[in-house]
Amino acid sequence: MQILYWNSTLETIPRSELEKMQLAKLKEQVKRVYERCYYYRRKMREAGIAPEDIRSLNDTRKLPFTTKDDLRDAYPYGTLAVDLSEVVEVHGSSGTTGKPTLSFYTQIDIENWSEVMARSLTAIGITKSDIVFIAYNYHMFTGGLGFHYGALKIGATAIPAGVGYTQRQIMMIKDLAVTMLTSVPNYALRLAEVAFEMGIDPAKDTRVRKGMFGAAPWSEEMRSRIEKIWEMAAYDMYGMSELYGPGVASECIHREGLHVWEDHYLVEVVDPRTGDVLEPEERGELVVTTLSKDAM
Structure with missing residues (x-):
């Protein structure tokens, strides 16, 4: 079985x-945020926990959850665990339901993000010879820059296409001999629709043969449609801005599920009432503990 590693x-x-490794990182992270971030220190004190109480990975159940409401309450800088001068990038939610939730990045965070994205791209066979067309928005949303950083990390050519101007997008995909497309899933179908209107067959007239999609729900039926119309292999990506962005978990060439980059993320399914970790196939709340985040 072929397996590709970055x-x-x-x-x-x-x-x-x-x-x-996870335990060592967890202990260090808890100690860092307790000492450097008043917001998290207050939450931990309210929960009756101190850094020295974390002795095993099972002790995550002692830690308080951080929710969207917590991040809104801490707006704008309340979750920072570094001096503001160390922050090199800021992303955030749309804020359609109130204040946006902000995510901060130090240079260490950018390097970690680039690393997990390089792994994700390598796992589907992307190399420095590929031309990656990134049809995500490049603004506070993390999708565009996440793929951009990963492509640069592995030495591939990154095209920061963004969204809109769809006819121009098709022209660039064709003329620049793009080999990989990444976007929200339904935009891949919209691009194909416009291509046919322009007399361009995405499967026959372009070199796109791989795609990685996320940031919106999609089904196996939609995956099949994308693959058929482009004659590409389409892969799934999972992430959220609070966890850097895309790159938390992704499929590989075998497409038998998502691979979590566990040296950066501790993933558990818990009973939200008790905090107890549940067994496989039990229904609960997905909880992700960041092990490498630096800014927050």
């Missing part, structure tokens, strides 16, 4: 060594 050492680390 960082084979960390992507194939034995489970026992991974858990040691």
Whole structure:
């Protein structure tokens, strides 16, 4: 079975060594935010927990949840665990339901984000020879820059196309010999629709043969439509701005589920009432603990 790695050492680390790494990172993160961030220190004190109480990975159940409401309450800088001078980038939600939730990035965060995105792209066979067409918005939304950083990390050509001007997008995809497309799933179908209107067959007249899609729900039926109309292999990506953005988990060439980059994220399904970690196939709340975030 062919498996493609960007960082084979960390992507194939034995489970026992991974858990040691996760615990060391978890202890350090809890200590950092307790000492450097008043907001998290207050939440931990209210929960009756101190950094020294974290002795195993199971102790995550002692930690208070951080929710969207928490991030809104801490707007704008309340979640920072570094001096503002260390922040090099800011992203955020649309704020359609109130104040936006903001995500802050130090240079360490940008490097970590680039790393997980490089792994995700490599896992579907993208190399420095590829031309990656990034049809996500380039603004406070994290999608565009996440793929951009990953493409640059592996040495691929990144085209920051954005959205809109769809006829021009098709022209660039064709003329620049693009090999990979990334966008929200339904935009891949819209691009194909406009291409046919222009007399261009996406499958026959372009070199796009891979796509990675996220930031919106899509079904296996939609995946099949995208793959058929473009003659591409289409892959799933998962992320959210609070966790850097895209790059939390993604499919590989075998498409048998999402791979979580577990040296950066501790993922659990918990009972929201008790905080207890549930067993496989049990229904609960997905909780992600960031192990490498620097700014917040």
